[in-house]
Amino acid sequence: DVKVTQSSRYLVKRTGEKVFLECVQDMDHENMFWYRQDPGLGLRLIYFSYDVKMKEKGDIPEGYSVSREKKERFSLILESASTNQTSMYLCASSLWESSGANVLTFGAGSRLTVL
Amino acid sequence: QKEVEQNSGPLSVPEGAIASLNCTYSDRVSQSFFWYRQYSGKSPELIMSIYSNGDKEDGRFTAQLNKASQYVSLLIRDSQPSDSATYLCAVDSGTYKYIFGTGTRLKVLA
Numbered sequence: 673d674v675k676v677t678q679s680s681r682y683l684v685k686r687t688g689e690k691v692f693l694e695c696v697q698d699m700d701h702e703n704m705f706w707y708r709q710d711p712g713l714g715l716r717l718i719y720f721s722y723d724v725k726m727k728e729k730g731d732i733p734e735g736y737s738v739s740r741e742k743k744e745r746f747s748l749i750l751e752s753a754s755t756n757q758t759s760m761y762l763c764a765s766s767l768w769e770s771s772g773a774n775v776l777t778f779g780a781g782s783r784l785t786v787l
Numbered sequence: 788q789k790e791v792e793q794n795s796g797p798l799s800v801p802e803g804a805i806a807s808l809n810c811t812y813s814d815r816v817s818q819s820f821f822w823y824r825q826y827s828g829k830s831p832e833l834i835m836s837i838y839s840n841g842d843k844e845d846g847r848f849t850a851q852l853n854k855a856s857q858y859v860s861l862l863i864r865d866s867q868p869s870d871s872a873t874y875l876c877a878v879d880s881g882t883y884k885y886i887f888g889t890g891t892r893l894k895v896l897a
Contacts, residue, residue, distance in 0.1 A: 703883060714889040715831075715875070722883060730884065762830055771838055773819040774879055778830040 675699070676779035678763050684785045691750040693782050695763030703766045703774065704746035706730075706738060708759040709781075715762065721746055753786045760784075789814040791878050793888035801896050806863040808891050810876030813857065819879040820852055820859045825890065826872045835861060866895045 679694035697704065705720040707730075717730030719738040727738050735757060739747045746765075750757055763779040790813045800806045808822075819838050823831035837843045837850040837859065849862040859878075863870055873890040880886075 705883075712889060715885075715887040717884055720883050728883070771819075772881070773836060773838060774883065774885075775821070775833060775836060776877075776885065778832070781830045 676763055676765050676777055678761075678779040678782045680782050681780065682783050682785075684787065685753050686787050687754060689753050689786075691753050691784065691786075693748040693750075693761055693763075693784070695746045695748070695765075695779055696744050697746075697765040697777075698744065699765070699767070700743065701765035701767045701777075702743075703768075704740065705764040705766070705776065706736075706746065706748045707762045707764065708732070709762055710759050718748065750784075753784075755786050758784060758786045789878075789880070789886050791876055791886045791888040793874075793876050793891045795889060796892040797894045798891055799894045799896055800866050802866060802868060804866050806866045806870065806893055806895070808861040808863075808874050808876075808893065810859045810861075810888055811857055812859070812876075812878045812886070814878065814880050814886070815854075815857065816880050817854075817857075817878045818881045820850070821877040821879070821885075822848075822850060822859075822861045823875040823877060824872045825875060831875055863893075866893075868895045868897045871895045 706718040707715045721740040737749045761782045764776040822835040825831045835850040847864045851860045875890045876888040
């Protein structure tokens, strides 16, 4: 089974701090994603990457950046955390299947609270 | 704006009954459809995928797709209290950008 590991399960940070969320997958998947999930809003895509050093903006990239220096690792960076970035952050990876489908596997999530 | 709509629930069904979860989507070019189950405080896990019109069965779960009506559903037979969770419908148009519904909360009453 694919394993997607997020380094921190719970974080509490202060406004203005720089925050790093790390994600590692162990199945050589090409694609990696960062979502945030908020009540009533569902999952929203922040950034994704389809190859090493490649990154694409999702639907809500403002206030975030990402880094993918190695295939297995995709990091989400909050340069200056704000209270409206308090959320559950979900990392996912995927592989294009022979069916043409792109099936996501999620990590356990990182719940970030910004005070 | 591409959308995926789900009734937020809660949908309450007695143990042993069939739970029926529904989802509509707006993008006609959508190609792949998924159902994820999410327990409270946990991350989503894939339970069903469907790519062509008709039914797809896997154990107690059946996914149904009707592309003409832009409608996808999930049936859970012999519902168990352990099925109580939020079920997310997700649609992929062949790009990297899934569109997720906000989920239907299912409660199976013992």
